[in-house]
């Protein structure tokens with residue numbers, strides 16, 4: 001390996017075979033490093049006759065320069081090749097059509113609830129909450145429905161123990177709020193309620209929005225005005241609305257409100273049970289017994305309360321003919337809203 005011709009030939013072969021940049025430093029060390037072939041060949045000059053040394057020395061120096069130059073050129077080549085390889089392997093075809101992202105939509109009940117809350121908020125009603133697992137006291141007793149009262153049969157109750165139940169309406173929130181606050185007050189309480197009840201217009205879990213307004217000189221006329229303003233805002237000015245006398249132990253007098261069935265244009269269908277009307281809420285003037293239960297002065301204060309059925313309102317608003325569709329989580333159905 002002291003012969004420059006042999007060194008050059010071997011170097012050219014090895015350089016040609018090189019395909020990775022890491023190999024360059026190994027090659028460099030082998031040929032022009034401190035203990036490389038060229039260094040060895042220069043050392044070996046000592047054994048040559050004096051007159052041959054300068055020529056051989058120059059040849060070796062030229063070879064060293066040649067090797068240095070070729071290594072630099074090869075490095076450039078390999079960088080270029082690597083770059084092109086990367087360009088092709090990481091290529092992104094921006095003309096391929098994208099995967100369609102499905103957007104979620106708001107549930108029709110959530111939309112309806114938000115609309116109801118917005119309308120009452122704009123009329124100055126605060127938004128309150130109460131527990132879904134409730135005490136018998138708040139769900140019944142304080143609302144003037146003692147244990148042996150026949151009105152308990154009006155709502156099929158899921159009991160947890162004798163005293164604890166799943167609230168059957170949002171009315172207990174009235175009591176919880178009145179216990180904490182003094183009149184005048186205006187509040188609504190949206191939330192889930194539970195009853196052992198199921199058909200096209202009844203669900204075992206459904207939503208109500210309770211309303212309560214207490215102050216001096218609050219009358220049935222105020223109740224009617226607030227509910228009519230709300231219904232006009234929600235359904236438009238031409239929707240038929242009727243107030244019917246009714247009975248609730250916690251209001252006196254009491255009323256129920258029906259909306260002309262928008263699903264059949266009041267001609268009669270399974271939703272309105274061929275009556276042309278759908279009941280959406282119960283209401284009335286707060287019974288003095290209820291005010292007594294929370295310590296309000298019944299000589300000074302009067303008030304009205306109401307309980308809206310959110311599903312029924314959503315059915316009318318979106319022309320949905322079966323309450324169970326709200327809970328099936330069918331994306332084809334939900335995507336329409």
Ligand code: FA5
Nearest residue numbers: 169197202203206279280281282283305306307309312
């Ligand atoms: C009540 O729940 C009373 N707490 C309402 C009330 C509040 C009256 C304050 C007076 C003062 P009712 O049981 O009628 O009343 O229910 C109220 C509304 O909830 C009904 O008009 C109806 O729209 C809806 N509703 C009742 N049961 C169901 C059910 N199983 N599924 C869906 N909606 C229902």
